[in-house]
Amino acid sequence: MNLEVILRAGLSTGTILIFAAIGEIFAERSGVMNLGVEGMMLIGAMAAFKVSYVTQNAWLGLLAGILAGGILSLAHGLVVISLQADQTVSGLSLTFLGTGLALVIGEGLTGLNTPTIPTVTLPLLSKIPFIGLIFFTDFNLLVYVGYLLIPLSWYFIFKTRPGMHLRAVGEKPSAADSLGISVYGTRYLYTFIGGCLAGLAGATISIAISPGWYSNLTTSGQGWIAIALVIFARWNPYTAALGGYFFGMLRRFTLDLQGPAMILGLRNPFFYDHNLVFFLQMVPFALTIVALVWGSGAARRNRRGTPAALGIPYVRGERGL
Amino acid sequence: MTNLPENTPYAVEMQDIVIRFPGVLANDHVNFTLRKGEIHALLGENGAGKSTLMNVLSGMYQPESGTIRINGEPVSFRSPKGAIASGIGMVHQHFMLVPTLTVTENILLGLNEPKFIMKLATYDKKIQKLQETFGLKVDPTAKIWQLSVGEQQRVEILKTLYRGAEILILDEPTAVLAPQEIDELMETMRTLVSQGKSIIFISHKLNEVQAVADRLTVLRKGKATAEGIDPQGLTRTQLAELMVGRKVIFQVEKVEREPGEVVLEVENLSTTNNRGLPAVRNVSFQIQEGEIFGIAGIAGNGQSELVEAVTGLRPIEGSVRINGTEVGNCSPQKSIRCGLAHIPEDRTGMGTAPNLSITKNIIMKNYAQDPISNGWRIDYLAAHDHAAELKEVYDIQAPTVETMARKLSGGNLQKLILAREISGDPKLIVAMQPTRGLDVGAIEGIQRLLLEQRQKGAAILLISEELEELLMLSDRIAVIFDGELVGEMAASQADLNQIGMMMTGALRSDG
Numbered sequence: 001m002n003l004e005v006i007l008r009a010g011l012s013t014g015t016i017l018i019f020a021a022i023g024e025i026f027a028e029r030s031g032v033m034n035l036g037v038e039g040m041m042l043i044g045a046m047a048a049f050k051v052s053y054v055t056q057n058a059w060l061g062l063l064a065g066i067l068a069g070g071i072l073s074l075a076h077g078l079v080v081i082s083l084q085a086d087q088t089v090s091g092l093s094l095t096f097l098g099t100g101l102a103l104v105i106g107e108g109l110t111g112l113n114t115p116t117i118p119t120v121t122l123p124l125l126s127k128i129p130f131i132g133l134i135f136f137t138d139f140n141l142l143v144y145v146g147y148l149l150i151p152l153s154w155y156f157i158f159k160t161r162p163g164m165h166l167r168a169v170g171e172k173p174s175a176a177d178s179l180g181i182s183v184y185g186t187r188y189l190y191t192f193i194g195g196c197l198a199g200l201a202g203a204t205i206s207i208a209i210s211p212g213w214y215s216n217l218t219t220s221g222q223g224w225i226a227i228a229l230v231i232f233a234r235w236n237p238y239t240a241a242l243g244g245y246f247f248g249m250l251r252r253f254t255l256d257l258q259g260p261a262m263i264l265g266l267r268n269p270f271f272y273d274h275n276l277v278f279f280l281q282m283v284p285f286a287l288t289i290v291a292l293v294w295g296s297g298a299a300r301r302n303r304r305g306t307p308a309a310l311g312i313p314y315v316r317g318e319r320g321l
Numbered sequence: 322m323t324n325l326p327e328n329t330p331y332a333v334e335m336q337d338i339v340i341r342f343p344g345v346l347a348n349d350h351v352n353f354t355l356r357k358g359e360i361h362a363l364l365g366e367n368g369a370g371k372s373t374l375m376n377v378l379s380g381m382y383q384p385e386s387g388t389i390r391i392n393g394e395p396v397s398f399r400s401p402k403g404a405i406a407s408g409i410g411m412v413h414q415h416f417m418l419v420p421t422l423t424v425t426e427n428i429l430l431g432l433n434e435p436k437f438i439m440k441l442a443t444y445d446k447k448i449q450k451l452q453e454t455f456g457l458k459v460d461p462t463a464k465i466w467q468l469s470v471g472e473q474q475r476v477e478i479l480k481t482l483y484r485g486a487e488i489l490i491l492d493e494p495t496a497v498l499a500p501q502e503i504d505e506l507m508e509t510m511r512t513l514v515s516q517g518k519s520i521i522f523i524s525h526k527l528n529e530v531q532a533v534a535d536r537l538t539v540l541r542k543g544k545a546t547a548e549g550i551d552p553q554g555l556t557r558t559q560l561a562e563l564m565v566g567r568k569v570i571f572q573v574e575k576v577e578r579e580p581g582e583v584v585l586e587v588e589n590l591s592t593t594n595n596r597g598l599p600a601v602r603n604v605s606f607q608i609q610e611g612e613i614f615g616i617a618g619i620a621g622n623g624q625s626e627l628v629e630a631v632t633g634l635r636p637i638e639g640s641v642r643i644n645g646t647e648v649g650n651c652s653p654q655k656s657i658r659c660g661l662a663h664i665p666e667d668r669t670g671m672g673t674a675p676n677l678s679i680t681k682n683i684i685m686k687n688y689a690q691d692p693i694s695n696g697w698r699i700d701y702l703a704a705h706d707h708a709a710e711l712k713e714v715y716d717i718q719a720p721t722v723e724t725m726a727r728k729l730s731g732g733n734l735q736k737l738i739l740a741r742e743i744s745g746d747p748k749l750i751v752a753m754q755p756t757r758g759l760d761v762g763a764i765e766g767i768q769r770l771l772l773e774q775r776q777k778g779a780a781i782l783l784i785s786e787e788l789e790e791l792l793m794l795s796d797r798i799a800v801i802f803d804g805e806l807v808g809e810m811a812a813s814q815a816d817l818n819q820i821g822m823m824m825t826g827a828l829r830s831d832g
Binding site: 159160161162164165167168171172174175176177178179180181308316 | 379381400401402405411413416417418419420421422426427429430431432435436437438439
């Protein structure tokens with residue numbers, strides 16, 4: 001167990017959560033809650049792995065993963081935006097649909113090897129003492145993409161015109177509509193972007209960070225964590241990133257904790273009693289709940305919270321938002 | 322008022338507009354014209370079709386038939402964008418502002434400039450300049466949720482002006498304002514027309530119309546009952562007849578009555594709002610049997626929180642007693658047992674369950690009592706009879722008592738709430754904005770019911786933004802400003818101007 005390993009593992013596995021969470025932030029900022037992240041991630045992971053295997057080209061695989069997530073999200077978009085159905089129900093069904101499709105199409109992929117996205121050490125930056133080693137050395141390329149995505153998406157949402165339109169549609173669609181902003185168009189667009197990023201998150205697992213196809217264990221519930229992160233982060237990419245990396249570290253830490261027989265001169269209970277390990281594995285998830293409760297209270301007080309129109313279908317001329 | 326010559330060209334000509342919603346003819350061959358540089362008032366009851374007509378003009382709805390001409394050119398708008406491009410700007414009654422964005426951001430929303438990066442500081446300055454031209458002051462960097470209603474309205478007007486609007490539609494702009502703010506708005510309207518803008522002013526108050534409008538059009542049930550007439554010389558009764566189609570008695574009879582024992586005692590009451598900020602500060606008052614205590618104030622000065630504190634819905638500091646029993650920080654059920662009736666501001670959210678039937682809404686308070694309940698089971702036959710009886714007594718217009726509450730009109734919904742609350746002979750009635758948004762006929766009915774209860778000996782706490790209503794119904798009036806009661810007076814000695822000043826915090830008298 002050492003700090004460097006845990007930090008690096010957090011940055012690496014956290015990237016997966018960050019892609020998915022930022023995608024969901026985009027969708028929810030437009031007013032569309034998509035609980036199908038897990039399904040979209042899984043189908044993204046499967047598509048990326050399969051295309052990468054068939055074409056022997058990881059880049060094509062990556063593209064396929066992104067598009068698979070995006071296309072699946074459009075099904076959700078159709079149901080909740082145009083048909084105004086309940087977003088919770090549709091999102092949950094999307095998880096089942098995505099998982100089911102991925103398992104069927106991904107049949108027989110387990111145990112195969114594919115080309116993967118390369119691991120890179122950044123020149124110059126990696127020379128910085130300590131920081132270079134922790135942040136810029138020997139990471140998968142997608143980890144660096146994650147670094148970039150965080151500030152870019154923040155800047156886009158809060159400092160650009162399309163970002164302002166996005167927020168307006170999620171806060172008060174009737175106002176946006178009255179000013180000629182297409183509410184449906186905006187919602188479809190960001191639902192799709194959200195799906196693409198969830199697909200990217202899936203691809204990040206299967207062909208980059210922990211390559212392979214392990215059916216539904218590939219994502220193993222990380223889509224749900226991403227959704228929780230979004231709420232914890234109050235729809236802010238920076239906070240989501242902090243949470244994502246921290247969660248990644250925590251998982252690594254609890255994993256490492258099972259290794260040594262002695263810790264600080266004491267018998268390590270997790271080494272000796274296998275049943276305790278289940279509790280240990282639960283810790284990151286339990287902490288997620290604590291963070292959620294703490295985060296939402298603070299957000300309500302400062303009006304930095306849920307987009308007001310989140311989950312509410314928009315019908316022109318109807319009372320409400 | 323500017324007396325425009327007869328031959329002033331038209332900015333807007335709408336002819337034979339027909340709009341049909343499922344089951345209603347919202348606009349039945351309506352004609353409407355607006356001259357350049359004119360203020361044209363549009364009046365009518367709720368549901369008369371005013372907003373529909375204006376939504377046609379602003380591109381929200383497409384008419385079934387009829388023609389629209391702007392500056393003589395025929396147009397047909399497919400979306401609000403087209404209307405905006407033709408110089409039409411609508412200030413909606415329910416503001417179309419995004420609460421979490423700043424003033425500047427709201428004004429820039431939907432425009433092609435800035436292209437991508439916002440550069441808000443530059444635009445803040447631009448908007449400052451625009452404000453100075455038209456005398457509309459508001460901080461461009463403030464977020465909308467931090468602004469008063471009057472300021473938000475100014476943002477709406479600025480928004481249309483920034484888009485180069487020449488024709489402004491103001492949809493009941495005065496409904497949400499305090500008297501002083503109304504005067505300011507009228508000053509703004511005069512400034513705007515003096516700079517060549519034309520204004521359509523929707524209102525249902527004759528005095529306002531006479532103060533600013535050049536011409537007047539009245540709608541009733543989708544048809545125009547007066548087209549472009551001169552508002553001067555029209556009496557209130559004549560106008561009401563045009564709007565309602567029958568004579569309306571404005572003054573409800575109020576009988577003198579000696580107040581009795583103290584029913585409600587509020588002592589040093591303080592509470593916070595949903596954001597945890599102080600909303601009600603150290604408020605004390607008493608209400609006696611057979612007395613109506615009115616509280617005036619601009620929305621958002623702590624009225625909602627005060628009502629929730631008194632009705633047991635919000636934790637408090639201090640004390641609230643009904644007939645000597647402490648009910649503060651207890652359950653609403655305890656307050657109800659002490660004889661509380663609550664007529665909430667939010668009729669569909671708090672007042673009723675919209676997707677339940679009239680019957681179920683009516684028995685919400687006495688569902689556990691004989692004869693509706695025998696022990697643990699609800700006797701729906703008895704409930705049905707009870708509801709049917711109240712529907713008759715309170716004249717709730719609906720096909721049956723099994724009709725869902727959400728299908729009722731505002732007036733009937735309010736009657737349903739009153740039927741439930743009042744039928745149990747309450748000791749204390751807390752009514753918040755009981756007539757808001759209702760039409761003249763329904764208002765009269767509700768006011769009558771409240772006075773009847775006063776006669777029967779109920780103590781009534783009435784919170785309203787309608788000063789006239791408060792003066793007419795109340796025995797005593799207090800003004801709430803920033804969570805404090807800043808003045809209290811007998812209604813017979815109340816002075817509208819003085820109350821208006823207290824409402825904006827310009828004056829306070831503790832006595």
